Amino acid sequence: MIEDDVGRLIAAAGGTERDMRNALRDVGAERAVRLLAEELVHRADLEDLPHAEAVVRFACHLGERTVNHLVHVSKGSARHIADAGESDGTAPDVTVRYDTLELVRAVFGPTSARTSSTRRVEWHTTDPIGPHSEVPRTAPLVQRLLRGTAPGLDDLAELSLRFGSDKWGLHFYTPLFERHFAPMRDRPLTLLELGIGGFDDPEAGGGSLRLWRRYFHRAVICGVDIAEKTVVAGGRIRSFRGSQTDPVFLDSVVERVGPPDIVIDDASHRCADVIASFRHLFPILRPGGLYVVEDLQTSYWPRYGGSSEELSSPATSMGFLKTLADAVNHEELNGPAPDTAGEFGPHVVGVHFYHNLAVIEKGANQEGTLPPWHPARAD
Ligand SMILES: C[S@@+](CC[C@H](N)C(=O)[O-])C[C@H]1O[C@@H](n2cnc3c(N)ncnc32)[C@H](O)[C@@H]1O
Numbered sequence: 001m002i003e004d005d006v007g008r009l010i011a012a013a014g015g016t017e018r019d020m021r022n023a024l025r026d027v028g029a030e031r032a033v034r035l036l037a038e039e040l041v042h043r044a045d046l047e048d049l050p051h052a053e054a055v056v057r058f059a060c061h062l063g064e065r066t067v068n069h070l071v072h073v074s075k076g077s078a079r080h081i082a083d084a085g086e087s088d089g090t091a092p093d094v095t096v097r098y099d100t101l102e103l104v105r106a107v108f109g110p111t112s113a114r115t116s117s118t119r120r121v122e123w124h125t126t127d128p129i130g131p132h133s134e135v136p137r138t139a140p141l142v143q144r145l146l147r148g149t150a151p152g153l154d155d156l157a158e159l160s161l162r163f164g165s166d167k168w169g170l171h172f173y174t175p176l177f178e179r180h181f182a183p184m185r186d187r188p189l190t191l192l193e194l195g196i197g198g199f200d201d202p203e204a205g206g207g208s209l210r211l212w213r214r215y216f217h218r219a220v221i222c223g224v225d226i227a228e229k230t231v232v233a234g235g236r237i238r239s240f241r242g243s244q245t246d247p248v249f250l251d252s253v254v255e256r257v258g259p260p261d262i263v264i265d266d267a268s269h270r271c272a273d274v275i276a277s278f279r280h281l282f283p284i285l286r287p288g289g290l291y292v293v294e295d296l297q298t299s300y301w302p303r304y305g306g307s308s309e310e311l312s313s314p315a316t317s318m319g320f321l322k323t324l325a326d327a328v329n330h331e332e333l334n335g336p337a338p339d340t341a342g343e344f345g346p347h348v349v350g351v352h353f354y355h356n357l358a359v360i361e362k363g364a365n366q367e368g369t370l371p372p373w374h375p376a377r378a379d
Contacts, residue, residue, distance in 0.1 A: 006035060006236050010188045010218045013108035013198045019134070020101045027098060029233065033060045033069045034080060034362060041078040042235055043214065043291040044141075044160070054138035057092035060100040061118070075140055093138050094124040104175065106149035108218055110186045121146075128141030141360045164205035165197070173294065176354050180290055181215070184261070192253070194244040194277055195267035196225035196232060206232030206239075208266065213237055217243065222257045224250075224267070232365070242347060245276045246267065249338065254284055259321050261289045270296040270306035281361065282344065290362040293317065320356050324351045331369045359361040364365045 005027045012023035018345055027217050037058050055076035060067045070081040070090055082091055096353040098106070099118035106114045121142065129135045156174035160167045168174040191212050198205025209223045213236050222238045223229065238257060242249035244267045254260070263281050265274055282291050298304035299318035306316045313319040323340040330337045330345025337345055352362035370377055 004220075005031060007188075007220055009035065009104055010108045010220075012020075012108055012217070013104050013303075014188060017101060017108070020104050024100065024104070029060070029062055029065070029067045029113050029338050030069070030303065031262075032104065033067045035201070036060075036103055037069050037071055037080065038235055039107050040145050040148040040156075041073065041080075043158055044078075044144040045072065046078060046144070046173070047076045048139060049144060051075050052138060052141045054093040054141050055090055055097045056142060058103075059095050059097045061097065062100040073145065091124070093123070093125045094136070094142055095124065096120070103149075110218070112186075116146075116149060118294050119146075126192055133290070154214060156211070156215060158206075160287050163210040163214070164209045165211050166295075167208060167211070168347075171260075171356065172295070173354075173357055174358070176357055177292075178354070180292075180359050181262070183367045184290075185216060186218065187261070189216065189261035190220050190258050191216060191262040191264070192222045192224065192257070192281075193264040193266060194224050195265070196223040196227075196229045196239060197266075198227070200227050200230065202228045203231055205229055206237070208264075209239070218331050219261075220257060222253065222260070224253060226267070243273075245273050250280055250284075259284050262292070263289070264292045264294065266294045269295045269304055270316075271299060271315060271317045271320075275312065275315075275320045278320070278360075282347070282360070285362050287347075289362045291362065292322065293358045293360075294356070296321075296356045296358060321351065321353075321360070323346050326361060328365065 008023045009032060012019040014331065041131060051334040056071050056073055058069045070092060072079040072081060092107055097120040101116060102118050104182045106116060109322065116203055123136045125136065125138065127137045129137050129139060156178050157168040160174055173207055196205045196209060198206055205225065206229065209221050209232055212221045220236050220238065223232065223239065224240050224242060224244060226243050228241055229239045240253045259313065263285055265271065265277055278291065285291055296317055299306040300308045301314045307313055311319065314323055320340065326346060327341040327348045328351060330341045333341065346366050348360060349363035352359040
């Protein structure tokens with residue numbers, strides 16, 4: 001897990017109360033509460049809200065102290081009024097009280113550990129939502145903000161469409177991602193995606209990074225693109241400029257964010273690039289991790305260095321990945337394992353092929369073959 005303030009809070013949120021107190025001391029309680037509020041704003045999908053606005057005060061208790069953070073929230077936007085207490089003149093419409101430790105767990109902890117026993121909502125403006133109601137007008141907005149303390153129900157296809165990725169619609173990868181990623185969803189992890197999107201337009205792209213940020217609520221999401229994409233960075237998203245084929249650059253990214261738990265290759269889709277990235281990053285992937293290659297249709301297209309005739313050529317993405325199927329059984333080969341089977345075999349525990357998508361599972365693959373006395377081994 002990345003060693004920055006967000007990473008520290010995520011790791012501590014899955015630990016003991018003492019871990020959380022230490023993390024709050026290291027990060028600083030004010031900064032921690034701001035990071036938690038920013039995360040809740042991200043999860044609130046403000047653009048979908050019916051028109052409303054409110055100044056929300058988070059009053060987070062930490063022993064004798066109360067850390068206040070004010071956010072001005074309206075449809076589509078949120079302005080954090082940094083380091084503001086009640087004294088800066090901005091009057092909140094509503095105060096949300098939380099014990100700070102409980103809020104850290106509720107935002108960044110494992111789903112099963114989330115509680116809201118210390119949460120109190122105090123309405124200061126009571127303009128009702130309708131003529132026959134006493135519910136304050138700002139209630140839907142506050143509900144959206146607090147919904148972020150119990151995430152986990154979002155559908156990946158819906159998230160993909162909402163954030164503008166083509167992972168559902170042009171392709172139909174989301175049920176496959178769901179199949180492989182669901183067991184990892186509650187873990188603190190680092191996801192690295194090659195290809196942020198938007199090509200040369202520095203303002204465009206980032207759809208899938210936002211999608212992953214929402215889906216993996218305890219992950220740091222890193223993107224790599226050959227074009228400038230700093231505009232997408234923020235919160236738990238990091239972006240790095242460089243090529244998927246440059247080993248020095250890739251090493252510098254891993255040095256900054258730590259070894260990834262998931263790599264997704266959605267960059268150039270050129271066969272040579274796909275293979276080069278895999279060769280460099282798979283050994284760095286954490287054991288138990290997943291390496292995903294998207295858009296394998298290009299493996300059959302000469303423009304991308306592919307071929308529709310030489311289906312087993314290891315110079316094409318599919319030809320190369322197919323050799324990993326034998327790598328899974330590297331211990332069964334009579335004689336030395338050829339090329340990738342020997343190189344990657346001890347670390348490949350599963351290879352899954354789907355329409356235009358492959359998922360390679362990393363782990364220890366050295367359980368041995370049948371014993372020499374077994375009748376099946378007698379020639
Ligand atoms: C298909 S888009 C990525 C879409 C994004 N992953 C999504 O789902 O929203 C491909 C991106 O890869 C980038 N790219 C192309 N060649 C690259 C390379 N050699 N290294 C890194 N990025 C590259 C392009 O600039 C483009 O933004």
